[in-house]
Amino acid sequence: xxxxxxxxxxxxxxxxxxxxxxxxxxxxxxxxxxxxxxxxxxxxxxxxxxxxxxxxxxxxxxxxxxxxxxxxxxxxxxxxxxxxxxxxxxxxxxxxxxxxxxxxxxxxxxxxx
Amino acid sequence: xxxxxxxxxxxxxxxxxxxxxxxxxxxxxxxxxxxxxxxxxxxxxxxxxxxxxxxxxxxxxxxxxxxxxxxxxxxxxxxxxxxxxxxxxxxxxxxxxxxxxxxxxxxxxxxxx
Numbered sequence: 001x002x003x004x005x006x007x008x009x010x011x012x013x014x015x016x017x018x019x020x021x022x023x024x025x026x027x028x029x030x031x032x033x034x035x036x037x038x039x040x041x042x043x044x045x046x047x048x049x050x051x052x053x054x055x056x057x058x059x060x061x062x063x064x065x066x067x068x069x070x071x072x073x074x075x076x077x078x079x080x081x082x083x084x085x086x087x088x089x090x091x092x093x094x095x096x097x098x099x100x101x102x103x104x105x106x107x108x109x110x111x112x113x
Numbered sequence: 114x115x116x117x118x119x120x121x122x123x124x125x126x127x128x129x130x131x132x133x134x135x136x137x138x139x140x141x142x143x144x145x146x147x148x149x150x151x152x153x154x155x156x157x158x159x160x161x162x163x164x165x166x167x168x169x170x171x172x173x174x175x176x177x178x179x180x181x182x183x184x185x186x187x188x189x190x191x192x193x194x195x196x197x198x199x200x201x202x203x204x205x206x207x208x209x210x211x212x213x214x215x216x217x218x219x220x221x222x223x224x225x226x
Binding site: 031033035041042043044045048050056091093095100101102103104106107 | 143144146148155156157158161201203205212213214215216217218219
């Protein structure tokens with residue numbers, strides 16, 4: 001596709017359930033990032049994939065959070081045993097090799113009740 | 114953690130006026146980027162300035178960077194109602210952090226028609 005897409009756009013889940021968020025990056029963009037944005041706040045870095053290198057997981061807030069990426073395509077962010085503080089918009093971004101600009105998807109708004 | 118501090122937190126102006134937003138950061142950078150976000154989602158890259166640059170222009174946007182003061186400013190000239198959005202600065206530390214952006218808290222700009 002022309003841009004980064006994410007699904008679902010909205011997700012409401014009960015506390016304690018697991019959720020899986022999906023990101024489809026721009027074709028050919030080798031770098032993929034996940035960020036979290038709490039209401040009224042800036043973005044917090046979560047995890048970064050670059051080609052076949054080991055991902056940079058330094059931003060994951062707890063071991064309940066994990067992410068995978070298949071080659072240079074789709075990525076999934078999984079949150080296990082969700083907590084209310086996980087409620088946020090989760091944004092995915094892609095970057096082309098040799099450039100700095102990131103292209104963001106529309107995000108998934110996660111609400112944990 | 115949030116590296117950037119932006120001020121003001123909110124700015125309200127009339128159409129046609131100029132808007133200036135400031136960003137300060139703490140660690141050395143490779144580049145600094147400004148993004149715009151509408152309706153709580155959809156970040157769009159506006160402009161990038163490298164650490165060896167002092168000023169950059171793009172249409173009605175002007176960005177300055179002072180690495181000695183670890184600060185940047187974004188000026189939007191002749192503002193329009195469509196400029197109403199949240200504006201975020203994001204720093205890229207380069208090196209092993211290449212491409213990993215650290216965002217500020219953002220400035221909410223409201224342009225009244």
